[in-house]
Structure formats: C-alpha cells, structure tokens
Amino acid sequence: MSAAHTPSRHVVVIGGGISGLAAAHRLLAGGVRVTLLEASGRLGGKLLAGRIADVPVDLGAESMLARRPEAVELARAVGLGDRLQPPATATAGIWSRGGLRPMPKGHMMGVPGDLAPLAASGVLSDEGVARVARDAELPRTEVGDDVAIGEYVAGRMGREVVDRLVEPLLGGVYAGDPYRISLRAAVPQLFEIARTHRSLIEGVREFQERAAGRQTAAGPVFMGVDGGIGTLPGAVADAVRAAGGEILTNAPVAGLERGPEGWRVVLDGRTLTADAVVLATPASPTARLLAPHARAAADDLASVEYASMALVTLAFRRRDVAGLPAGSGFLVPPVDGRKIKASTFASQKWGWIADAGPDVFVLRTSIGRFGDEEDLGREDAELVALSLADLGEAVGLAASPVESVVTRWDGGLPQYPVGHLARVARVREHVARLPGLRVCGAAYDGVGIPACVSSGRRAADEVLETLTRDTAGDE
Known part of the structure; x- marks a missing residue:
C-alpha cells in the first residue's frame, strides 16, 4: 500500500514561507495528513503583499524567474494562472560614474x-x-x-x-x-x-x-502576479486548507523529539506526533531544532550568514513625476558610495500597478547589503529621505511622496560563499540518516522563488518516498 492510500500518516511542516507551503501542497497531493506550523502571525516569509496610496504593491519579492517552471506551475495549480503577468518593460539602467546609463x-x-x-x-x-x-x-x-x-x-x-x-x-x-x-x-x-x-x-x-x-518559444524571463507575488502564499494556503491540511500561525516550535513511532513536535503547551517532519525554517532555527539529533548538520547550518536590507516604497502623484526616464528602474554599484542599491519604477514595470493607480506613481528603492547594513539602524523617515536624495541626484526627482512604506527584512537573504554546495551536501547527508526528516528553503539550493518551491517539493517527495517504503515494509 502506498502513502497515497494511508491518510493516517501525518507530516508536520515547520515554517510557513513559500518553501514550507510548497512542501505542504505537495505532501497533500501525495495523500498524507499535513499540519503546517508558522511561528509568526502571517504566512509567506519574504513574499508580502501590501498597499500604498490605495494601490496594491509587493513589499517583498516582486517577481519570479519564469524560465524555471516550479513557481509558475504552483501559481497555476492554486488558481492564479490567469493573473500571471510579464513585466510591461524589462529595460533597466545603471547609475554609474555619475550618470544613468543603459x-x-x-x-x-x-x-x-x-x-x-x-x-x-x-x-x-x-x-x-x-x-x-x-x-x-x-x-x-x-x-x-x-x-x-x-x-x-x-x-x-x-x-x-x-x-x-x-x-x-x-x-x-x-x-x-x-x-x-x-x-x-x-x-x-x-x-x-x-x-x-x-x-x-x-x-x-x-x-x-x-x-x-x-x-x-520560452516566453518571458520573469513573471509577476496581478495583485502582487505576495498573494501567492495566501493562494497556496487556501489550497492546502481546501485539501484538508491544517495551518497554525503564531505556533513557534520549541523542540523536536524522536519517538518509537516517529517524531514529537513540541509547541508551547502541546505536542504533535508525526510520522515525518519537514523543516522549512531559516538556517538558525533549523540548526537549533536539529542540534539534538544531527550535531554536524546543525553546526554547518549555524554558520550560514544572512544579509539584511530595507525596501522603501514611495507613492507620488503621477503628474509630479512626469519627467522620470522610461524603463523598469536602475541598479547602483556600491563602489560609488550611494545609499540606495537599486530603484524599481513599479508603475512602469508592472501593468497591474499602473492600472490600479492611474493617477499614482509607485517606485521603490533598496538599502543595505551584506557587510553594509549601518544605515538600517536609521528611522524609517531617514531611509525615505536618503532614498529621495539619491533619486533626486540620479533622475532629477524633486517631488514629495504622498505616502511611504518602509519594509525591513532583517536577516532576509542567506549568503552562498565559496564551498556552499559542499556545505549543503553535508547537511543533507547527515539529515538523511534521520528517518522521516528533511530540510528545505532558501539556505540550500537558491534564494529565488522557483528554487524555494523546488526545495520544498524535493523535501516532500523524499518524505513521501520514505513513508511509502516504510508502509510497504509494514505489510
């Protein structure tokens, strides 16, 4: 009998970012019972939909690589296929050597x-x-x-x-x-x-x-979603619940314990039993949960470093920014000593933003990178002022925004130094020795949305294979 015919098998997914959601979605398709636990009050991780000046925007990741199929496939599977959109323009510039250049x-x-x-x-x-x-x-x-x-x-x-x-x-x-x-x-x-x-x-x-x-024949390189990529986690969560999965937010996991029948997931005041567990958490909490069971893997994961950054989203009256250059925005070489690292002209890049706010112009900047995070200690208003100063110098922007939103991503992006793939291989080798346990997320095979979806699917497939093998052995 396969795992697809044993719904009594229970898998707990720890982490409600897109990797964990993708794993839960895949596990349910394999016929097991799934509980997803998210420590914070919301799902989605670095994918976050929001609004500014009553216009929907992304306050986190804004696009996904379409040449890799995993994220687009997932979006279609959860009912977002008709909302997928390529950028209206992909022509970007570089603010280098004192000028905005193609x-x-x-x-x-x-x-x-x-x-x-x-x-x-x-x-x-x-x-x-x-x-x-x-x-x-x-x-x-x-x-x-x-x-x-x-x-x-x-x-x-x-x-x-x-x-x-x-x-x-x-x-x-x-x-x-x-x-x-x-x-x-x-x-x-x-x-x-x-x-x-x-x-x-x-x-x-x-x-x-x-x-x-x-x-x-391959189509667009990147793809967005009408309403924001940040709507994807909610759509996956809805599909998970519709398939019978349970999702708990504000549910931090205190520890993992191995038992004779599988795993015990220790929460505040309760314990869940599981035949298998998928850890879809960032490297540090994953290391903490793994430490009692796979010390070498935990040590490797504890060494993963993360970069922090802030996104400054600004809304202007469109008539006040009529002189902005065409294109999707520009990148900024840190060697020039500017405060911003990039700017996206969101209302020019995404047709759905322009349609939702024809009288509003939305753009955003990013501040901070690995080893250059001092400015992230500033107040939100200061980050807005720094962004406006650089935008004024780069593209002559002199208007004042009608609204601003600063989104801080502390420890948002794992770093992949030399030897990263060898480290990941060691982690997976040690984790594979633990029956019914797998890891996934941005710390392993890529930080982009398709890579994270693929990582979650891989962990789910390996768990399903293990459960199928164990069930066959029980017969």
Whole structure:
C-alpha cells in the first residue's frame, strides 16, 4: 500500500514561507495528513503583499524567474494562472560614474559576452573596457571545485567590471559581496563556462547564441502576479486548507523529539506526533531544532550568514513625476558610495500597478547589503529621505511622496560563499540518516522563488518516498 492510500500518516511542516507551503501542497497531493506550523502571525516569509496610496504593491519579492517552471506551475495549480503577468518593460539602467546609463546587452550576470554594447553604454571607463578585452589573450584560469565569482571575473577582466556590473546585478539577488559569493552556487552556467573555455567573453557569447534560438518559444524571463507575488502564499494556503491540511500561525516550535513511532513536535503547551517532519525554517532555527539529533548538520547550518536590507516604497502623484526616464528602474554599484542599491519604477514595470493607480506613481528603492547594513539602524523617515536624495541626484526627482512604506527584512537573504554546495551536501547527508526528516528553503539550493518551491517539493517527495517504503515494509 502506498502513502497515497494511508491518510493516517501525518507530516508536520515547520515554517510557513513559500518553501514550507510548497512542501505542504505537495505532501497533500501525495495523500498524507499535513499540519503546517508558522511561528509568526502571517504566512509567506519574504513574499508580502501590501498597499500604498490605495494601490496594491509587493513589499517583498516582486517577481519570479519564469524560465524555471516550479513557481509558475504552483501559481497555476492554486488558481492564479490567469493573473500571471510579464513585466510591461524589462529595460533597466545603471547609475554609474555619475550618470544613468543603459544596461549593456549581451552579458551573463554582468559578465560581458560582447564588448561593443559594453563600451557604448559608458558603464565602464575606457580603461575598464580595455581591461575586459584582455580576457581574450589570457590563458584559461583553473577554478577547481569552486571560486568566488568576483575573484574569478576580476582576474580575467579586472575589478571595474565586477564593481560596476557584476556586483549590482548579483546584489539584486543575494544582497551580497561578489568577492565572497560562490560562482558554482550562484551562477552555475558561468562556472561551467569557466571550467571549459579559455576565454570568458567567448564562452558567454557562445552560451547566449545557443540560448537566443530558444528565447522566443520560452516566453518571458520573469513573471509577476496581478495583485502582487505576495498573494501567492495566501493562494497556496487556501489550497492546502481546501485539501484538508491544517495551518497554525503564531505556533513557534520549541523542540523536536524522536519517538518509537516517529517524531514529537513540541509547541508551547502541546505536542504533535508525526510520522515525518519537514523543516522549512531559516538556517538558525533549523540548526537549533536539529542540534539534538544531527550535531554536524546543525553546526554547518549555524554558520550560514544572512544579509539584511530595507525596501522603501514611495507613492507620488503621477503628474509630479512626469519627467522620470522610461524603463523598469536602475541598479547602483556600491563602489560609488550611494545609499540606495537599486530603484524599481513599479508603475512602469508592472501593468497591474499602473492600472490600479492611474493617477499614482509607485517606485521603490533598496538599502543595505551584506557587510553594509549601518544605515538600517536609521528611522524609517531617514531611509525615505536618503532614498529621495539619491533619486533626486540620479533622475532629477524633486517631488514629495504622498505616502511611504518602509519594509525591513532583517536577516532576509542567506549568503552562498565559496564551498556552499559542499556545505549543503553535508547537511543533507547527515539529515538523511534521520528517518522521516528533511530540510528545505532558501539556505540550500537558491534564494529565488522557483528554487524555494523546488526545495520544498524535493523535501516532500523524499518524505513521501520514505513513508511509502516504510508502509510497504509494514505489510
């Protein structure tokens, strides 16, 4: 008999972010009984829908990579298929060397595959472009098992391209330091190019030429949701409840205990018994719960570092910002010493925001990155003022917002330093020795929404396989 025919089997999912919700959704499809526990009062983790000036907006992640299917599949499965929307514009700029400049075409996470658009953009100095060109003359660089993306690219092309292109693009994903972030974990396609090609420029160009033939059929690179990506967790939660799953918020877990029949999940004042448990919590609470059972895995997870950041969302009267440039916004290289790290012109990027507030213009900025979090100690009003000052200098914005919302994501983004994949492999090896226990989330296989959904699904599938095997053994 399979797990699909044994609804008495009970799995507890700890953590109500998108990874935990995806795991619960998958487990219910496998026919088991599911209880999801979330320590805070809301679901969704870093996905958060809100409103400003009576316009719906995202106050956390705002888009998902559509070329990876997992998140789009989940959105469709929970009834959001007709609300999926690509960006109205994906043309971004870079505020570099004193001017707002176009993002050069033909790059992979800032690593150029074509020198002509790079030189024409003005993002780099003439000396910086010349240094990039030297890549074609250098012998191949051995990368071994892993290397920091900044270290590798700077060795091939110079620090200027790292500081002014790679760092702002990579920072938009990890809010991290490219001279620490793993090339193999963060940009695996580039790692493969580094392993197999002498010239980095040539390898990136070849990769993009091969990809170009698939782009039209593949559809948009990114996708949003009408009403905000932040509505996805609620839709998944509704689907989980409709399938018979139980969801408890404000339910912090004090500990895990192994029993003869499975696991005991210790809450404040009560204990749940479970045949299996999925830990979909950030690295630190996962380490705490694992420590009595898998000390080596707990130690590895306790070493995971996180970056903090703040999102400053601003609403203006549209007539007051008529002079803003076209496009979806711009990135900011930290090397220039600005306070903001990026700005998104949300009302230009997302048609659903423009439609919901035709007389309102919404934009947002981000402040803070790994190792540069001092400004996050400021009051909300100060972060708004810092954002407005930089926006004034970058795009000439002089209007005052009619409303502002500051959302702080303390410890929001796990860092993937050199050796991250080896660390994850060790954690999974030790956890796999614990019957009926799995881990998932942004700390393992990627911080993007599709990667988190995939991580949750993987944990659920492994649990279902274990329960099926155990049930067959009982027969």
